[in-house]
Amino acid sequence: MLQIELLSLVIWFPIVGGILVLATGGEQNAPVARKLALGFSVATFVLSLSLYTGFDNTTAAMQFVERKAWIDLLHIEYYLGVDGISMPLILLTTFLTVVVVIAGWEVIQQRTAQYMAAFLIMEGLMIGVFCALDAILFYLFWEAMLVPMYLIIGIWGGTNRVYAAIKFFLYTLLGSLLMLVGFIYLYFAAGSTFSILEFHQVALGRNTQILLFLAFLSAFAVKVPMIPVHTWLPDAHVEAPTGGSVILAAIMLKMGAYGFLRISLPVVPDASHELAGLMIALSLVAVVYIAFVTLVQRDMKKLIAYSSISHMGFVTLGFFIFNVHGMEGAITQMVSHGFISGALFLCVGVLYDRLHSREIGDYGGVANRMPKFALFMVLFALANAGLPGTSGFVGEFLVILGSFQANGWYALAAGTTLVLGAAYTLWMVKRVVFGAVEKKEVADLRDIELRETFFLSLLALCVLVIGVWPFPLLEVMHVSVENLLQHTAVSKL
DSSP: OTTTTHHHHHHHHHHHHHHHHHHTOSGGGHHHHHHHHHHHHHHHHHHHHHHHHTOOTTOOSOEEEEEEEEEGGGTEEEEEEEOTTHHHHHHHHHHHHHHHHHHTTTTOOSSHHHHHHHHHHHHHHHHHHHHBOBHHHHHHHHHHTHHHHHHHHHHHSOTTHHHHHHHHHHHHHHHHHHHHHHHHHHHHHTTSOOBHHHHTTOOOOHHHHHHHHHHHHHHHHHHTTOTTSOTHHHHHHHHSOHHHHHHIIIIIHHHHHHHIIIIIHHHSHHHHHHTHHHHHHHHHHHHHHHHHHHHTOOBHHHHHHHHHHHHHHHHHHHHHTOSHHHHHHHHHHHHHHHHHHHHHHHHHHHHHHHHOOOBGGGOOOHHHHOHHHHHHHHHHHHHHTTOTTSHHHHHHHHHHHHHHHHOHHHHHHHHHHHHHHHHHHHHHHHHHTSSOOOSHHHHTOOOOOHHHHHHHHHHHHHHHHHHHOOHHHHHHHHHHHHHHHHHHHSOOO
C-alpha cells in the first residue's frame, strides 16, 4: 500500500505538517513550532529517500504512478509519477527544506510558526510540480507555490520587500497564464484529456507547435529566469530572508528548467529544434553578459543572484543542443547549483545575522575572526567557479562537452564562464574573507556555532560527493534522458 501512495505521502505530509505548525499559534509556542517543523521536514526527507531506493533506473517509464479520477466532467485526474529527471529534484527539495528549517532556527524571532509553516507548505507544492502528470494538476501546484514564497518575501524580507514580492508575483503569474491557454488547446487536440503523457503523443502542425512553444516559453523563461525576463530575480533575492533566497535559487529556478524537459521538448519537438538557435543564443547571452553584470555588484546577495542567472544559462544551453552529454550535464548542473547557490546564500545569511550588512565593502579580513566560516565560504565559492572535484565542475564540464559536439563556438562562449565565474566569485571572497581586519565591527565577529557548522557541513558534503562521484546521479537520469532525446528526434508534423 505504501509503495502505491508514496508520492501522495511525500506531497501532502509536509503540507499537513505546515498546517499543524500554524496551529501552534503565537510566539509563546515558537519552540514547539520549530521542533514540529524540523520533525516534519526530516520525516519528509526520509520518506523521499524511498523514491531513490525503490527506483528502477533501467526503464524510462514513469514510476510510483498514482492515477485517480478527480473532476470527471473535465477529465481532470489526480495523476502522479516520477522518472529519472524529476526524482533527483524531489530529493533536492526535501533535503534543502530541512537545511532551511535549521538555518532559520534562531534567526527568525517574529511570526516563527508562520515562517516555518510557509516553507513546509511550499515544499509539498514544489514536490507536486515535479510529480504531476496531469496538466491542470501541474498548473495548480505551479501557481499555488507562488503564494507561500510571496508571503515569505513580503513579510520577512528587507526594506523594499513589498515591491520585490509584488514584482516576483506578477512576473511569474503573467507568464503562467499563457501556459494555461496552451494546456487548454492541447486538451482538445488530445481528445479531451489533460494527461501530459498523452500530450507527448499528439500530432501538431508547424505553426501550432511554434505558438505553443512560445506560450510555454513565457512561463518557463520567467521562472528560470532567462534574459530578458530576469529582472525580478535580483530584487526578490536581495529582499528575501535567507531561507527564502535558498529555496528560490535552489528549487524554484529549477521549475522552469523542469518545465522545458517535461512539457516543451516532448510536446513540441519540431518547434524546439527550429527555435533551438534562439534558445542557445539567449542562454549564451545569459552566460556571458550576466557574468559581466555580476562583476560590478557591490551587494553579496545580488552578486550570487546574478551568478545564478549565468549558471542557469548553462542549463538551458544543455537542453537545446540535443545530445546526451549536454542534457545530463544540464540536469546535474540543476542539482549542483541547488546545493552551491543555497550554500552561498546561507553563508551570506550567517554574515548578515552578525553585521546586518550585505555590502562587500563593509567586510574584509573575516577569515581572521571566523576561520571555520572562511573554510566553508571559500569551498562554496570555488564550487561556484566550477573547480574540479566539486559538483559545479561536473555539470559545466558535461555541458561544454555536449556543446562542443554541437558547435565549437558554443563551447568556446560557454567556456568563458569558467574564467568570468572565477573572476566575480573570487573577487567577492578576496574582499570579504581575506585581507586585514580594518573595521571594528568585523573585529568583533564570532565564528560559526554548532548549528551553523552542521548545515554548512551537510551542503559541503553534497557538493564534494557529487563532485568526486557523480555516478549515482547520472545513472538515475541516463535512461530517461536517452528516451527524451529519442522522443524529440521524431517529427510530429
